[in-house]
Amino acid sequence: MFYMQRRIIHIDMDAFFAAVEEKKNPALTGKPVVIGGGGNPNKRGVVSTANYEARKYGIHSAMPLRTAYKLCPHATFLPVDFESYRYASQEFKSVLLTITPIMENAGIDEAFLDASEVSETSEIIASKIKTGIKERTGLTCSIGIAPNKLLAKIASDLRKPDGLTILNKTDTESQLWPLPIRKLYGIGPKPEEHLKNISIETIGQLASLPLEKLIEYFGNSYGQYLYDASRGIDDSPLITHWEPKSISREITFQEDVRNWQVIARTLAELTKEVVADMQDSGYQAKTVAIKIRFGDFQTLTRAKTMTGYTDSAEEIRKAAFACLKRVELKKRVRLIGVRATNLEKAQQ
DNA sequence: TCTGGGGTCCTACAGCCA
DNA sequence: TCTGTGGCTGTAGGACCC
Numbered sequence: 193m194f195y196m197q198r199r200i201i202h203i204d205m206d207a208f209f210a211a212v213e214e215k216k217n218p219a220l221t222g223k224p225v226v227i228g229g230g231g232n233p234n235k236r237g238v239v240s241t242a243n244y245e246a247r248k249y250g251i252h253s254a255m256p257l258r259t260a261y262k263l264c265p266h267a268t269f270l271p272v273d274f275e276s277y278r279y280a281s282q283e284f285k286s287v288l289l290t291i292t293p294i295m296e297n298a299g300i301d302e303a304f305l306d307a308s309e310v311s312e313t314s315e316i317i318a319s320k321i322k323t324g325i326k327e328r329t330g331l332t333c334s335i336g337i338a339p340n341k342l343l344a345k346i347a348s349d350l351r352k353p354d355g356l357t358i359l360n361k362t363d364t365e366s367q368l369w370p371l372p373i374r375k376l377y378g379i380g381p382k383p384e385e386h387l388k389n390i391s392i393e394t395i396g397q398l399a400s401l402p403l404e405k406l407i408e409y410f411g412n413s414y415g416q417y418l419y420d421a422s423r424g425i426d427d428s429p430l431i432t433h434w435e436p437k438s439i440s441r442e443i444t445f446q447e448d449v450r451n452w453q454v455i456a457r458t459l460a461e462l463t464k465e466v467v468a469d470m471q472d473s474g475y476q477a478k479t480v481a482i483k484i485r486f487g488d489f490q491t492l493t494r495a496k497t498m499t500g501y502t503d504s505a506e507e508i509r510k511a512a513f514a515c516l517k518r519v520e521l522k523k524r525v526r527l528i529g530v531r532a533t534n535l536e537k538a539q540q
Numbered sequence: 541t542c543t544g545g546g547g548t549c550c551t552a553c554a555g556c557c558a
Numbered sequence: 559t560c561t562g563t564g565g566c567t568g569t570a571g572g573a574c575c576c
Contacts, residue, residue, distance in 0.1 A: 229544065238544050240576090253576085256542050272544095299576045380574050413550070437548070444544060479568080489543075495569055529545085534568095 202344035206353035208301035210243035231271030233261035342426035369396025442529025477532035
């Protein structure tokens with residue numbers, strides 16, 4: 193039996209939000225730009241994207257805006273303009289679809305292509321993608337090409353910006369194993385710390401652990417994942433179509449709130465937005481959940497499953513408030529959110 | 541003192557039922 | 559009738575990603 197090796201391409205736009213902003217306002221080019229929250233570095237919010245100039249000051253995604261401001265007060269701070277980014281996203285993805293229709297959306301600034309059936313060489317495909325995106329949007333991207341999604345994503349991260357990296361199965365030892373464990377998709381701060389405690393720092397060292405050990409440390413599912421991923425093994429297919437599992441809204445107050453009226457009014461507004469979203473996209477929900485984060489970051493959720501599926505504003509609001517009633521509000525509230533889950537496409 | 545918002549998936553546990 | 563077991567569903571929390 194002959195198995196053809198897949199050819200998966202991962203495309204990652206370079207400092208996407210910042211690049212779109214620089215396109216909108218070329219005067220920003222070459223200066224440090226930080227995008228996040230409402231664009232006011234003295235208010236609550238985190239960095240969504242920092243351009244390469246701003247990264248030189250140590251600014252990175254997920255950093256509090258106030259911290260970014262301390263590191264580089266003369267940077268330009270801008271609010272997130274999702275409309276523009278969504279438009280640019282559609283534009284670059286339309287270029288990708290000229291290569292092959294087998295595309296997986298992986299967020300606003302990333303995508304995978306399955307180019308196994310495309311006859312051109314990887315270098316020619318990559319060059320077509322880069323030129324096409326540059327012509328269409330004026331933006332650059334980094335590309336990784338490999339036999340699976342896991343390696344393609346790691347590859348696109350190896351040379352940035354405007355890079356191209358092609359990995360083969362046989363490159364696992366030389367290219368994958370020297371990398372720090374954090375580079376492996378799915379390893380966040382917690383597993384990283386756990387692994388460092390047992391002196392595992394690189395993907396190669398992770399690959400030296402027997403499967404039984406990994407399962408003992410991390411459970412069946414995640415243990416098996418780490419075992420395979422550290423060897424560059426990944427058979428997961430591209431997801432070209434998917435249905436949402438939940439629709440939600442949440443908001444962090446500028447200052448922690450004790451006033452129940454404010455909390456209730458905010459919950460009602462968020463619920464309205466969720467319902468509008470559901471109705472626009474044609475979904476009904478059976479379960480409504482709320483999320484509350486207190487000033488000390490303690491976070492709790494309460495959920496209520498209704499008797500049937502609904503997109504009625506009245507029913508969903510009632511369910512959300514039934515959840516709120518079950519929470520003892522004895523501390524100031526930092527964040528409140530509402531989520532509709534257990535979704536079903538509404539009958540037409 | 542600081543830590544967004546919109547998602548997904550996994551795990552643990554409790555209650556119900558056959 | 560009592561007890562144990564295993565599956566299913568709902569709930570809650572935690573971790574990850576962009």
